[in-house]
Amino acid sequence: MRPKTIVFCIYFLLMGLSLQSQSIQYDPLLDPNVVIAEKTQKARKGEYIWYPGQLSAHLQQKRIKESAERCVNVGYPGKFYEPVNKTWFRKEINLPLEAIIQWESTGKVRASIKQKELTGNTNSIKLPKGKSILLLEVIAENNLPSVKVSVNGQITSDGWQASLDSINWNLAESSPVFGTSGRRPMEEPKTDVVIKPASILPIRNASVNDGNIIIHKNGFVLIDFFHLEVGKVTFTAKGRGTVSVYVGESPEETLCEDTKLFEQKPIEPFVLTGNRQQIMLPERAIRYVKISSDEECEVSAVSFVAKMWPVEFQMTFECDDERINNIWKASVATLHTSTHGFYLDGIKRDYLPWSMDAVLSTFGGDYIFADKQVSLNSLSVALMPLNPTKDDMGIPDYPLHALIGFNQYYKRYGDFNTILSYRDRIEQLLQFYETLQDERGFISASVGGVSWGFVPGWATRRRPDRKGTPTYAQIMLYYNYKIGADFCEKWGDKKLAKHYRAKAISLKDSIFKHFWDERQGVFINGYTKNGELDKIISHHAQYWAILADIFPEDKYENLFAMFAMLPTIPYYKDYVSFEKGYEFIAYSKARKVEQMWNFLLDVFGDWLDQGHTRFPENFSYRKSKNEQLVFYSRPYGLSLCHGANGVPGIVAVLNGIAGFSQSDKDFNHYTIHPDLMNLRWANIEFPVKEGKIKLKLTKDGTNQIEIPAGYKVDFIIKDGIKATFTKAGTYNL
Incomplete structure (x- = not known):
């Protein structure tokens, strides 16, 4: 083993031990070592007005x-x-x-x-x-x-x-x-935070003394800011020669000097004048920075000024298991890092809102931050243009997320006027999908300008065929018709509501006729591009069926039981993709909390154990270190912060441990069905449209719930035993 490799290993071993031995704050706004330089305060009421969307x-x-x-x-x-x-x-x-x-x-x-x-x-x-x-x-x-x-x-x-x-x-x-x-x-509002280096590692011909860096000829250092954010790095430099700077999300990417492999545009070198100079890098997504010089120079006052979306942390969680606490905190930070007017995709790789990712992120963001406009911006992106045609479509299932998100928005905030203001686009979307259905009621990839085919996520080694007729997409369409019917009825179009209820019922019958495997008690993948029945079992159709309320509840045990269907699907833990938040909502709905957290601890926990501080778009903890960074067949194509993969850890607390759910018929009726698993205690606070619910849960002793006025809460003490509250107050159970 070469000396540089030994230094590298010792550095990351010590860093890993340090991270595991102390309480970590993954979000810069909560990190006491981070200076908040500029904070935008939210106003209580909007001033400017514009057309919806x-x-x-x-x-x-x-x-x-x-x-x-x-x-x-x-x-x-x-x-x-x-x-x-x-x-x-x-x-x-x-x-x-x-x-x-x-x-x-x-x-x-x-x-x-x-x-x-x-x-x-x-x-x-x-x-x-x-x-x-x-x-x-x-x-x-x-x-x-x-x-x-x-x-x-x-x-x-x-x-x-x-x-x-x-x-x-x-x-x-x-x-x-x-x-x-x-x-x-x-x-746009923003909060500027100043992040100091968590560590500075002299790798070649360099030394560090109390934050001051001496780089000798052709030497370089690697700086780790711990927090992965978008912003600008500044430092002071004095000397002669040329300073080159490389940035990235991982040490491997940052140490690479092959600009053809970069995911962000390279930074031009800086020529030193001999005098002390203040250098500011252009805006980049950064965790690591490499500073090198071809002549001796001194570098000091290194800091990272990150621009963050101003948020108020509406939901809090803490328990007696520090590993679970860290998954929670890293999940919140992952979602926050990706919040910039929308819930974005990878901040390094594209910095853009994508329909599925953005909508799914609202299921976490609506409780963590409760930023209604960020959610609306994300939902609007998922809707298609006015008067959509087949040529407008890129991914056939992505617009189907929009109504699912609007339904979540309505349940969370109780604001139907906003839903009504998007009525034209919602109705046009439903009408458009009707034109895509075949005689069985299904939609396939053979429509108009489709270029990508179906994308349920990236964990598709068990398929379905993206160019075929997947079961999960038909279930999503059923769910859209069901939600659409509810919306139409609420805005007074009973005829259209009746139409979409009939469409939903017909499609549900067709889904079971073609795709339900009675012997195994699960849904198959669907049809391939060639029209052949794809009888392989993957997770996509199963969780969408639970979310849409068409999976038979008497089959849950078979689906979720240990050593039964889901846990033994090949590649199930090997490849984690950004749809996992939806899947964990299904886990929570089926009250399979321990199985869900076993997965999180094994996979997401391992990711943190490797020294990462955010969750990426698509990852496999069983791959080699270098393979974990590869995506789109590019060595550093993976974006190591992806908002949607902050949602699984949030869902696992809110809907899993707290057991929070909301009636689909009466939005003022909530249920709390806690599951502490092996935890001794957990304190959870989260917002609902009427105020906040506060829980103090214990394994052996008194549970406490505090609720505001204006709704009904069922607290499930044990299966079949519940306490119901309709008045504001604090109750001991």
Whole structure:
């Protein structure tokens, strides 16, 4: 073994022992060693208004531009909701006394009162007592058309309607995160944090003394910031020659100097002048930094200024098992790192919102951060463009996540007006999928402009055939029709609701006829591209069937039992992909909490044991160290932070250990069915639309629940024994 390799091994051995022996804070906002340089405060109420989904459309274009500036390998199949530059806003204003109406906008405004256009360059008007209809036409070049209106100096964002054609109107969208406190909607909030190096390793011809680095000729050091974030590294350098800097998510990637293998654009070298210089690197996704010099130089004051999305941690968890605590904390950090206006894909590899990833992330983010606008932006991306056609589709099943996410949003926040404001796109999506169904009611990959085929995730070594007719996608379509029927009924279209209930029932019958294996008590994969029956069993159809409430409950035991179906599927623990959050919601629904946590401890726990601080998109803990970084057949193609894979650990606490669930019929009815497994105690606090539920659970002793007013809670003490609470208070069980 060469000396460099020995040093490397000792370094990571000591680092690993250190991480295991202390309580770790994986999120920089919770790390006492991190300095919060600038923090954006959330306002209580939105100021600017815009057309529903248009903030998401404009922000997506901004992310695409940022991705192109930094990332190397970016592909984005399918078409999305187009950003527009013109929007109309109107509101009927009923004044008890005359008042001054003023507005500010992101573009040019043409105002009308009672269909009479105002002349002159004005941004205010005096309205008389009584009713008036104010119409504002906003045209914004290369920006989101939005406006902020005040009455006698008081902002009014409620009750406004918005239109893209001045004919069809929706409720306008607003947010306490975007467009508040003088900030326009596209001026994104951020919290700057200053992260100091967790360690500085002199690898070649260099030394470190109290944070000061001396790099001799052709020497270099490897710096580890522990936290993987997006931001800029700064340092002071003094000397002669040229300093080269390489950054990455892993030591292997960061030490590589072959620019053809980089996932981010390389950083130009810095020529030193002999004087002390302040150097700031361009924005990158970073955990590790390599600094090298071809002549002697001194480097000091190294820090990483990361830009983070401002959040309030709404959900907390702690138990007596530190390994479970670390999985929880790393899961939260993983989701937070990927939160930038959307719940994003890999921050290093593309920095873009993807439909499945973004929607699934809301199932964790809605409880951890409760940022409604980030969720809405993510859901809007999953919906297709207006009046969708086959040529707009890139991945056939990805838009099917949208309604599942909107249903989650409604259950979590109780806000149906927002759902209603997306009605046109929701109805068009359902109608579009009807045109894709064959005589059996199924959708296959042989549609229009499909380039990728179905993508249930990357753990598909047991298939289904992405170019075929997979069972799981038909179950998702059934679920969409079921949700669509509920939405249609709520917004008053009983005829359409009846239509989609009939579609759902017919499709369910067809799914069981073609894909249910009665002997094994599970669903098969579906049909291959060639139309042959694929009788192999994988996990995708099973968890979607549980989530959609069509998997027979009397077959749960066979499916989840130890040494039975799921745990013995080949590759089941070998390859973990970003759909795992959905699957663990199914585990929780079936109350297979211990099996779920066994998986997390074996696989996700091992990932942390290897020294990682975030969870990636697709990983196998049984691969070799170098193979673990390979993705898309590229040596460093894996992005080691992927928001959606923060969800499994969050779900495993919220829906697993706490046993939280919400009725599909009465959204004010919650159930708490705890399962502590082998834990002695656990303290859990999480938000619901009425307030917060606080739990203090113990294995042997009194359990405590604190609930706010406005809903009903069933606390399952033991199977068949429950306590029901309908009044706010703290209760001991």
